[in-house]
Amino acid sequence: MSEHQEKGSISVQTENILPIIKKWLYSEHDIFLRELVSNAVDAITKLARLSDVGEYKGEVPEAKVSISINKPKKTITISDNGIGMTREEIKKYITQIAFSSAEEFIKKYKSGDEKSQIIGHFGLGFYSAYMVAEKVEIITRSYLENEQAVIWECEGNVDYVIKDGKREQTGTDIILHISKESEEYLDDFRIKQLVKKYCNFLPVVIEVNNTQANEKEALWVKQPSVLKDEDYLAFYEKLFPFQDKPLFWIHLNVDFPFHLQGILYFPKIRSDAELRKGEIKLFCRQVFVSDNISDIIPPFLTLLQGVIDSTDIPLNISRSYLQGDPRVKKISEHITRKIADKLTSMFKNEKDTYQKYWDDIHPFIKFGCMHDHDFYEKMKEAIIFRTTGGEYLTLDIYKEKYKSRIKDKVMYTSDARAQAAYVDLLKSQQIDVLLLDSLIDTHFIQFLEMNNKGTAFQRIDADIDEFLVNKDDKAKIIDPASNKTKDDTVKACFEEFLKTGELKDKLTVRLENLKSSTVSGMILLSEQTRRMQEMTSLMQGKVSDKKIDDHTLVVNTAHSLIGKIIDLSGKGEKEKAGRIVRQIYDLAMIQQRQFSGEELTAFISRSNELMNEIPV
Template identity: 45%
Template structure:
């Protein structure tokens, strides 16, 4: 070629470039990802050629980003394979995009955006999002090749002419438009290199300063990586996070390609489960901070990297969710995670138990939402016991099957020192402790999975073992009323509200005058309502007040009611009910204030008698 040639790019660009320029404008940073990725590809191709051919120039491969603030020019230069005039026509002037019109129709009106437009053959043309003019200076690696200069101001028309460079490779100069001056800042360029191209296998320099890490640890063979390297890599990815508990290194070549490292973070709070920390890569190029289409939701609490070269990133989310490849990848990740949990438990059961509190939310949610995960991890269901130990649920059931008569007693952590737990412990009984809002759903889920598991909260019904079955019979008095009748009469008047059922029993613990029992089904409905932010106070007003006939205080109330002080008996009965409500944590602030006033009045009366 001895003179300048003008031409028009052979594709329906008048439809495509408005989309690139405007529709993708909010994500215009990706132009740098595309150009640097192309430069890295050019070097990778040359590296392969070097195995069988000789070529001019050295092998000190690199990519350079430079800029001229006065001229507003940003350059991206590589010393890779370069292009001849014929290749410029083939790869630049004839966009390798047979489905251009389909692309326009599919995406022009949709909210989902393709994550890596290079998969359309449009990677280079993303530079027109930030440029008023683009120049390519390139020279092929082949001996005797002539340099070529390509220029375009619109992206639709171009000029091509002989160049003067003597260096192998490609240099792209972007004449930035008025809205893109931010790319003339070295800190901005370093930030984008770190975000998108940190793990490309070629050193990238910004104004002669190396800007990328280069070593993607996930590409190494797991057997060759030490624990310290995994820990250091995690700190590099998540510099402000605590040390992870353990990790899973994924390395698959068949039937799909998948590499990555997933770390189990420490979940200190339920809200931590909402964070997402899996970084998605495609051939070492960063694509997204979200991987929720690739892994089940319960796994999005993990942190780390996934690199999937064959992932169809240029399609909608709904397509991804139904894509067979994605389903296979997701299933593989679930299996590897469950295998890792089993491995960690077998390796060091004590350490696993120590870490349980920080992974229990993740495991419970996974068991409930993923059938395959449940099948592989169902023997790793742990609960804190009222005895102070962390126990496997199946061990608890086996240990207590004779005493508990087929029931699994449970209580909230806050109830560990309650009267209900005292009654259980006094008879050598044991309960599992629940401490998160997900547990009401989890217990119901477990009952559905195993017909032999029946969970009963300690305040829903007293265990038979705490009842005194040998207590003296409840005989009728001269008015043909039993003790139960008398107590129901006294306490019904003292309570004075609907929805409260009054029962009497003889408890082995004589120092407990009464307890509140809440129906199991109402308790669960209330707790599930709290999970969704609903108030449960009205629902829990329906409960049972169980009076202990063996209590000395209850006997005194009964005597007072028959004597000269029935009003004092009623006030004492109300105090017994108030204390039971207080023990069951069912008093609102307003009701607590009213209780304090009643106690004060009672004390004044007692002190004056």
């Protein structure tokens, strides 16, 4: 039995094409103005190019795009004094969807001059007019001599009318007859806003009802050598008004193997809540495309602010396509490399400036290192840490400085004020600790441990190291009457009053004769257990309630209160001894977490009782 096979071609109902384009071509109706103004600027650029190569002998007028709003007639007219079109060109480029005159012109008149580059390539931008218009008219006159002006009209279906016109000057008028549902665009202020948003930096004057609406000057296309700090700061203020001045910036200017220009600013980051505050505006040939490019560049770059302009990122293209585009990947890698080069150069050649900025830029650098291995490899020697002594040290220098005492441990605090007693204890032994008090540090510590074998970070309340303890045997002397050592007596007293209720299985009492006698007790939390709890809270999107589960109370037998507890216990005044024991525990615990109202009331009441017992 022979196989039944048929061949055919897919049928497209042409009358359904424009409704589909109107609905799906762009996600925002505002885009129509960007597309039509871009086309107008292209027409002006083409005429200038033809004049440069000698194909147009006439006078090139001052470049200008005019937008006129007529509320009574419900029309918006976009006019240019550019190249214009002939009747045949309208048939070729307007009536054939996705046939781009820009693409053909570029092939014929290719130029290395950036100022003469053409914006559009896809031939779809004109049809964005039908997202807001029920009818569109084109009145145009070509630059070619003896060519008749032409009028083209279409009401958003497949039928159109083309006839002779009376326009005298070279150029084109696009007249939009605005639909009822889009009458919001018949407003000067709204149109000026859209010009500011999408076309503010196009190199042509754009007027709205005879008033210039765009800046025209795009700072990023200029050479860095001709710009001053004041220029960069003024431009930043235009882009991001009412924000603090940036710390510094990077000017991007690449022509090969891709085209990329831009300025990236490093903003001040006041808190972890601002880690995703940045905004990089994406442009294509000075036309605004998007202010959310998180799908195009690495996530950590979105912490920055500024502009990126690349002709290798076309306007009419899906973001999913951009993510897989090899050109976009190369652009992303180049930006990452340039940022790393700038930071490492500053670290080597401007150390004081780098250290001054570190507190603001370290979240960005840490975020970048964790998300991009190449960035980490370039930056690892320039990662510094502020210490409790006010120094800024690399990890290697810190380890070398204290290796004889803490070996490969890296001591840090996540809250220098709350953990002040621990900081002071180490300071008394001439050891400074690193300040790692940002939310991102919880992740960054583990990242560094994975990439630096043999290095272990330890928060200062995780354990008491040997170098902080006096090694003597006084505490081991046995009391003949009770057959217990001094430590046994103290430990039994603390356990009797504290290891009750919910603390029975959560608290461990440990005695140490510390070299500092300023602190009576300290709470220790297992480094790994605490990290797990913190990571769980972050993953669940919760703010840690700092609830303390298993923990150790280190009782400092060098403190004078410990002797008083022994004396009171020996005299049978257990209630007074118990009050001091609970007070030592609370003084240690209050450095770890906030007390509840009930706990705070009990602590204050006991403090008052103890003060009343002080002889006057």
